[in-house]
Amino acid sequence: MSERPxxxxxxxxxxxxxxxxxxxxxxxVHFPIPGGGFLRQSPHRLRAVDGVSLTLTEGETLGLVGExxxxxxxxxxxxLNLVPLTSGEIRFAGRxxxxxxxxxxxxxxxxMQMIFQDPFASLNPRMTxxxxxxxxxxxxxxxxxxxxxxxxxxxxxxxGLNPRFLNRYPHEFSGGQRQRIGIARALAxxxxxxxxxxxxxALDVSIQAQVINLLTELQDxxxxxxxxxxxxxAVVRHIAxxxxxxxxxxxxxxxxxxxxxxxxRHPYTRALLSSVPTPDPQRERRRERMVPSGEVPSPDxxxxxxxxxxxxxxxxxxxxxxxxxxxxxxxxxACFFGWxxxxxxxxxxxxx
Amino acid sequence: MxxxxxxxxxxxxxxRFRRIKRGYYSFLVLIGAYAFSFLLxxxxxxxxxxxxxDGAWYFPMLRSYAYDTFGLGSSHIIPAGELGQTxxxxxxxxxxxxxxxxxxxxxxxxxxxxxxxxxPFFPWSPYEKIEQTGTPPAPPMPGHWMGTDTAGRxxxxxxxYGYRVSIxxxxxxxLVAYSIGTLVGAFLGYFGRxxxxxxxxxxxxxxxxxxxxxxxxxxxLFKPNFAIxxxxxxxxGWMTITYYxxxxxxxxxxxxxxxxxxxVGEPHAAIMVKHILPNALTPIIxxxxxxxxxxxxALVSLDFLGFGLPAPTPSWGELLRQAxxxxxxxxxxxxxxxxxLFVTLQLIVFIGEAVREAxxxxxxxxxx
Numbered sequence: 109m110s111e112r113p114x115x116x117x118x119x120x121x122x123x124x125x126x127x128x129x130x131x132x133x134x135x136x137v138h139f140p141i142p143g144g145g146f147l148r149q150s151p152h153r154l155r156a157v158d159g160v161s162l163t164l165t166e167g168e169t170l171g172l173v174g175e176x177x178x179x180x181x182x183x184x185x186x187x188l189n190l191v192p193l194t195s196g197e198i199r200f201a202g203r204x205x206x207x208x209x210x211x212x213x214x215x216x217x218x219x220m221q222m223i224f225q226d227p228f229a230s231l232n233p234r235m236t237x238x239x240x241x242x243x244x245x246x247x248x249x250x251x252x253x254x255x256x257x258x259x260x261x262x263x264x265x266x267x268g269l270n271p272r273f274l275n276r277y278p279h280e281f282s283g284g285q286r287q288r289i290g291i292a293r294a295l296a297x298x299x300x301x302x303x304x305x306x307x308x309x310a311l312d313v314s315i316q317a318q319v320i321n322l323l324t325e326l327q328d329x330x331x332x333x334x335x336x337x338x339x340x341x342a343v344v345r346h347i348a349x350x351x352x353x354x355x356x357x358x359x360x361x362x363x364x365x366x367x368x369x370x371x372x373r374h375p376y377t378r379a380l381l382s383s384v385p386t387p388d389p390q391r392e393r394r395r396e397r398m399v400p401s402g403e404v405p406s407p408d409x410x411x412x413x414x415x416x417x418x419x420x421x422x423x424x425x426x427x428x429x430x431x432x433x434x435x436x437x438x439x440x441x442a443c444f445f446g447w448x449x450x451x452x453x454x455x456x457x458x459x460x
Numbered sequence: 461m462x463x464x465x466x467x468x469x470x471x472x473x474x475x476r477f478r479r480i481k482r483g484y485y486s487f488l489v490l491i492g493a494y495a496f497s498f499l500l501x502x503x504x505x506x507x508x509x510x511x512x513x514d515g516a517w518y519f520p521m522l523r524s525y526a527y528d529t530f531g532l533g534s535s536h537i538i539p540a541g542e543l544g545q546t547x548x549x550x551x552x553x554x555x556x557x558x559x560x561x562x563x564x565x566x567x568x569x570x571x572x573x574x575x576x577x578x579x580p581f582f583p584w585s586p587y588e589k590i591e592q593t594g595t596p597p598a599p600p601m602p603g604h605w606m607g608t609d610t611a612g613r614x615x616x617x618x619x620x621y622g623y624r625v626s627i628x629x630x631x632x633x634x635l636v637a638y639s640i641g642t643l644v645g646a647f648l649g650y651f652g653r654x655x656x657x658x659x660x661x662x663x664x665x666x667x668x669x670x671x672x673x674x675x676x677x678x679x680x681l682f683k684p685n686f687a688i689x690x691x692x693x694x695x696x697g698w699m700t701i702t703y704y705x706x707x708x709x710x711x712x713x714x715x716x717x718x719x720x721x722x723x724v725g726e727p728h729a730a731i732m733v734k735h736i737l738p739n740a741l742t743p744i745i746x747x748x749x750x751x752x753x754x755x756x757x758a759l760v761s762l763d764f765l766g767f768g769l770p771a772p773t774p775s776w777g778e779l780l781r782q783a784x785x786x787x788x789x790x791x792x793x794x795x796x797x798x799x800x801l802f803v804t805l806q807l808i809v810f811i812g813e814a815v816r817e818a819x820x821x822x823x824x825x826x827x828x
Contacts, residue, residue, distance in 0.1 A: 185719070188723045189723075190719055190722060190723060213725065214725050217723065217724060217725045218724075220723075221723065221724075222719075222720065222723055224716040224719070224720065225716075226716060229715045229716045229717065230715075230716035230717050230719075230720060231717055232717040232721075232735050232738075232739070233469055233717075233739065234468065234469060234470070234738040234739060236466075236468075243721070243724070243726075244724040247724050247725060247726055248724070275466055276466045277466060277467070277468050277469065279469065280466060290720075293720065297724065
């Protein structure tokens with residue numbers, strides 16, 4: 109056996125490309141479906157996430173949109189190791205986190221935190237705010253125990269909570285304040301990436317803006333990267349640098365935010381965008397809407413072709429047989445046609 | 461902004477419990493009586509509180525004295541009778557070795573020597589035969605308000621001591637059974653999957669074992685004592701709460717605050733104890749009073765059947781058995797034990813109702 113030094117650095121001649129902070133490759137999360145009989149599992153799997161690849165660089169915000177049930181939240185939970193991966197790889201700062209030892213896993217966990225959708229379920233009702241925010245510090249042994257209280261108060265101040273509420277319980281706060289507590293808890297371990305799982309969906313619109321602004325401010329101050337999941341396209345447009353669109357467990361389009369909103373290339377993205385209501389009633393009435401026929405199919409069946417094929421106006425025979433890969437440089441789209449405006453217009457005129 | 465007093469959910473619920481008067485007062489009465497029952501020897505017992513003899517003070521409550529301490533002959537000891545020896549406050553004491561302080565009191569009074577004895581208000585122990593009441597069981601009479609049982613022992617005193625025995629027994633059984641049930645339920649609900657699947661089946665099988673037969677068989681094999689009976693009743697009483705705790709853990713684990721704790725890498729044990737358990741206590745607290753009622757009922761039935769606590773222990777069920785054995789001709793052996801049982805169980809049920817109402821999560825849903 110030849111002696112090989114561990115931790116070989118890449119040779120000097122290879123260009124020093126910094127790997128993206130977070131890289132997800134062909135991630136699949138399938139759930140077994142109950143039924144099938146005694147001691148025998150159903151032959152079907154619920155394919156919540158079915159081959160998603162994405163990257164997130166430092167300080168960037170990647171928005172992730174899609175309907176309910178398209179696998180956005182499962183994707184975030186899989187990245188945090190809260191649900192087991194079926195296959196695929198997650199790399200953080202160039203290192204794969206599959207099979208990491210517990211000690212290294214801790215470091216990874218410290219870099220990556222999550223803000224949850226429901227501010228009522230995400231805080232332990234039996235713990236005071238101080239304990240909720242202080243607990244992650246305690247687990248990672250971040251500050252000397254007697255400084256922790258001060259650090260918690262600093263964090264509360266940072267997220268716009270009165271530090272005097274340190275000893276209050278979650279039920280004494282409003283939804284927006286609770287979400288701030290959740291944000292402070294995520295920040296407590298100084299993470300580099302925060303997975304925001306619909307952080308504002310449960311809030312009133314006026315509060316939504318406050319929380320979004322807080323997240324933007326924190327990003328500027330602390331250089332955080334966000335994976336920002338939402339089903340509200342307007343919210344994502346405001347905060348994201350790049351946007352990914354998910355449909356039935358797959359990414360169908362990823363593009364810089366402005367580009368995606370200006371010229372969507374996937375028929376599903378176009379349908380999604382056309383469903384955003386306009387606040388102006390006159391324009392709202394004139395707005396062109398493209399509603400896909402049918403419903404989202406159940407994610408527990410296997411589709412050989414494009415997931416969107418049976419609802420797509422432009423679908424051809426090819427679409428039913430093979431699945432289009434996500435292709436493109438900056439503006440990636442998973443559609444055989446790219447965007448073909450004449451074909452689209454012709455398809456719209458066809459009686460179906 | 462004035463800093464209003466911040467209250468945890470538990471504090472809010474206890475506050476609400478205090479507002480439900482019937483349950484709260486029942487609780488105070490029951491707990492007060494239980495605390496008092498530990499001081500019972502001061503009120504009911506055959507040991508003197510204080511003896512003044514030959515210019516010295518003696519405290520028979522705190523230590524026993526040999527029968528000749530006070531210069532009396534061996535006639536001034538409590539007759540051993542049929543009971544032989546008994547347990548007083550956990551100590552095995554041969555009955556014959558105890559100074560008869562009542563006789564001592566009479567003796568001192570007759571001697572006019574200036575020595576005196578202070579006796580408890582009811583100067584009889586729950587274990588001794590009271591000679592002057594005539595053929596047992598004697599009906600109620602002055603000084604023995606509830607009469608005597610078939611062994612000539614004062615029923616009132618036995619009922620009072622029986623209260624302490626019953627409540628202690630029920631508390632210990634419920635504590636042990638709920639600890640087992642909570643532990644098992646927590647594991648099944650938290651880890652789920654095949655552990656849950658197999659564990660629940662085992663719990664179901666265990667629930668199907670007929671309790672009474674098993675107790676009879678075990679009672680025939682071992683002479684049951686307090687610890688063995690606690691063991692048996694706990695062993696057959698932990699399953700109900702397991703289902704509830706399992707359900708709570710199952711539900712709470714899926715909540716985001718638990719997921720957040722998992723995401724920061726908190727160990728499973730800490731998540732179960734620190735995060736989930738405090739949120740899973742509601743069914744435990746709400747069911748406990750009713751479990752205590754059930755356990756007291758079970759103890760009374762076992763004593764009634766003769767499979768309960770060993771013989772001289774003051775027991776409600778044993779008095780009822782005596783009533784049955786005498787063909788229900790002695791009304792005082794039926795009415796008083798049943799009355800005591802009824803009042804006690806009713807108080808606990810009142811507490812249980814109040815606890816259930818105070819801990820109802822729906823009451824506070826508007827606060828969330």
